[in-house]
Amino acid sequence: MSFKTTSLVLIKRHAETEDTESFYFQTKEASPLNFKPGQFILLSVTINNTTQVRAYSISSQPNNQIIQLTIKRVNNGLVSNWLIDHLQPNQEVLVQDIAGEFNIIDRPYRQKILFISAGCGITPVFSMANYLLNHQSDIEIDFLHCAKDEDNIIYDAKLPQLAELNTQFHYHLRLKKRISTQALDCSSVGRVTPEFLSANYNRIQQYTIFLCGSQRFMQDITQSLNTLGFDMAHFYHESFHVESTNATHINSHPSVTVSIPSFDFEQTVPYDENLLHILESGQLPIIGACRAGVCGSCKCKIEHGEVESTSTATLTPQEIEQGYRLACSSKVKTDVRVSLF
Structure with missing residues (x-):
């Protein structure tokens, strides 16, 4: 197909x-x-x-x-x-x-798996957990989902049901705050700290951990795992972070110029502007799909000048050496000349 x-x-x-x-x-x-x-x-x-x-x-x-x-x-x-x-x-x-490289088929895992998600980051790990329950009855699964409050729990009925139907599936809900006096089963309130992880997941070093959530949530969990001395070879993550297209730039740097000769395009933009935003505003033929540096759809080549990139996830070392970058994850630092394909 x-x-x-x-x-x-x-x-x-x-x-x-x-x-x-x-x-x-x-x-x-x-x-x-x-x-x-x-x-x-x-x-x-x-x-x-x-x-x-x-x-x-x-x-x-x-x-x-x-x-x-x-x-x-x-x-x-x-x-x-x-x-x-x-x-x-x-x-x-x-x-x-x-x-997507973040999947349960291409990533090796142990007999104990901890899925951690926040907000809409639950979607890929929910698919992974269900797949394992349908195909790997000997895998022990712990599922930790974090939400703002009781009104913002995605799949609030499905996850407890999985725990009821599958003895190897254990669900914990962590809320930022509680808006009801009635506590939900398997729920608690507070941040996911190293102390919380070590208290709730005995022998955490035996787990493989899959994580998906906001950029800040990802950073906090990663820091907590590092504090616990977790072996990061058994840690996989996905992060979809969308930057606002209406960001305000306040800095003392001069403006820079972005040019694409093959499309007769040249534009003066603020220093540190996101390259994908520039190309989209110029109505140039580029696809910004994930907008988080994970899908590779916005790959372009920096022929001249400097950009600062936060992700090169889908690029090979050879492509990086040749100047290829992901526009969604790149900010312009100097005058640059770009090639699109």
């Missing part, structure tokens, strides 16, 4: 929280999509006559006729907010590709 020509038809949608919806799709040919649990889908939609592509983790199971995507409303989130506000049953979207 060619993903570039695969249409998904929305079958139904369901509100998970006040700002998060689950969308249930079926391929137009009613045939299942094959993917690795934990991977994301590159979804293409047309908004105001312009094609937009974004990456969303798949929360359902592979080789199933129904594909579930759970999408959260975000500030200035063009595609996510459009899907929540406008997409209705029987409407179609297009699948550009399915990708």
